[in-house]
Amino acid sequence: MRPFIDLKAQYVNIKEEILKCINEILESSHYILGENVKRFEEEVKTYLGVKEAVGVASGTDALHLALRSLNIGKGDEVITTPFTFFATIEAIVYVGAKPVFVDIEEETYNIDPHKIEEKITPNTKAIIAVHIFGCPANMEKINEIAKKYGLKVIEDAAQAFGAKIKDRKIGSLADIGCFSFYPSKNLGCFGDGGIIVTNSIDLAEKIRILRNHGSPGRYIHDTIGLNSRLDEIQAGILRVKMKYIEQYNELRRKKAAIYTKFLSDVVITPKEPLNAYHVYHLYSIRSKERDIIKEMLDNYGFPSVVYYPIPMHLQGALKFLGYKEGDFPIAEAVSKEILSLPLYPELPEEEVFQISQIILRCLQKNS
Numbered sequence: 621m622r623p624f625i626d627l628k629a630q631y632v633n634i635k636e637e638i639l640k641c642i643n644e645i646l647e648s649s650h651y652i653l654g655e656n657v658k659r660f661e662e663e664v665k666t667y668l669g670v671k672e673a674v675g676v677a678s679g680t681d682a683l684h685l686a687l688r689s690l691n692i693g694k695g696d697e698v699i700t701t702p703f704t705f706f707a708t709i710e711a712i713v714y715v716g717a718k719p720v721f722v723d724i725e726e727e728t729y730n731i732d733p734h735k736i737e738e739k740i741t742p743n744t745k746a747i748i749a750v751h752i753f754g755c756p757a758n759m760e761k762i763n764e765i766a767k768k769y770g771l772k773v774i775e776d777a778a779q780a781f782g783a784k785i786k787d788r789k790i791g792s793l794a795d796i797g798c799f800s801f802y803p804s805k806n807l808g809c810f811g812d813g814g815i816i817v818t819n820s821i822d823l824a825e826k827i828r829i830l831r832n833h834g835s836p837g838r839y840i841h842d843t844i845g846l847n848s849r850l851d852e853i854q855a856g857i858l859r860v861k862m863k864y865i866e867q868y869n870e871l872r873r874k875k876a877a878i879y880t881k882f883l884s885d886v887v888i889t890p891k892e893p894l895n896a897y898h899v900y901h902l903y904s905i906r907s908k909e910r911d912i913i914k915e916m917l918d919n920y921g922f923p924s925v926v927y928y929p930i931p932m933h934l935q936g937a938l939k940f941l942g943y944k945e946g947d948f949p950i951a952e953a954v955s956k957e958i959l960s961l962p963l964y965p966e967l968p969e970e971e972v973f974q975i976s977q978i979i980l981r982c983l984q985k986n987s
């Protein structure tokens with residue numbers, strides 16, 4: 621079986637630069653909150669067009685600290701999508717707030733802004749918009765609703781580094797943007813890492829203190845924080861990879877376009893919303909024959925993965941929220957029919973052709 625994402629293929633192309641950078645950091649023996657984190661934060665600010673960026677230990681911590689910095693906690697409700705990775709929801713529960721789900725759009729698999737208003741109560745404090753699979757959520761509409769009701773908006777941009785709406789980068793379109801640098805993300809390090817971006821100098825200052833044990837200065841602690849720092853080696857690796865992110869995303873888009881060309885008549889292929897630049901963290905097709913396609917690809921040695929088989933409102937850990945099957949019909953149907961095909965910048969085009977042909981033949985035989 622081939623790998624679903626070949627991280628080695630990326631590494632070998634930039635190996636010299638990476639080893640040089642790691643070696644310099646080891647020689648400097650400055651491992652926490654040094655020059656590389658500072659410079660990486662600057663580079664991310666420039667790239668995304670935001671005023672502030674704070675490196676943290678993971679995407680999950682980014683979401684957690686974002687909610688903390690907005691003083692969201694017990695008694696508060698946070699509206700989000702049931703079709704996401706579990707960390708989005710964990711962060712809400714960590715701060716003691718209650719996740720409130722809203723069903724997704726058929727076209728993008730992102731939260732459906734038209735269904736948000738009916739879920740707003742006097743306790744609603746924020747909306748977390750997730751750009752699932754790298755596809756920009758409808759930020760214009762979400763921000764409009766937030767403004768009308770005085771809510772904060774957080775972008776979970778873990779899957780969408782480099783995505784855009786018009787010429788504005790995802791992550792820069794709300795009060796706070798959260799990114800993950802988990803190795804398989806579009807911009808990934810060689811371990812865990814994350815960053816929080818915002819245009820608010822006050823929020824950034826709060827987050828800087830929270831990520832470092834609630835400490836504004838040596839051995840002074842004004843609040844209970846976390847140990848959640850992006851480390852120097854990961855920041856150094858990310859600075860190398862940042863130089864290639866546009867190229868990586870373009871390569872993803874190119875391969876996605878080939879899949880779509882072959883498959884759009886036989887399965888539901890991903891849609892790119894008007895004015896959006898989708899970065900295809902995952903290339904996910906939707907089909908009633910999902911399980912048969914998956915098995916056929918397996919037989920030919922091509923892996924495919926179901927992201928995500930169980931929507932959040934039906935997860936065991938979240939039973940206490942009281943949701944039941946049938947509450948979010950679109951998210952539930954998508955979970956039963958979605959399948960992500962191999963897609964990474966270095967994926968040989970020949971394999972994109974082969975995978976497409978296997979799916980076409982499989983569906984012919986089945987019809």
Ligand SMILES: *Cc1c(COP(=O)(O)O)cnc(C)c1O
Nearest residue numbers: 678679680705707708778800802
């Ligand atoms: C990966 C991911 C996260 C969590 O990021 P980590 O760095 O793994 O903690 C959060 N939300 C979404 C949508 C993700 O894909």
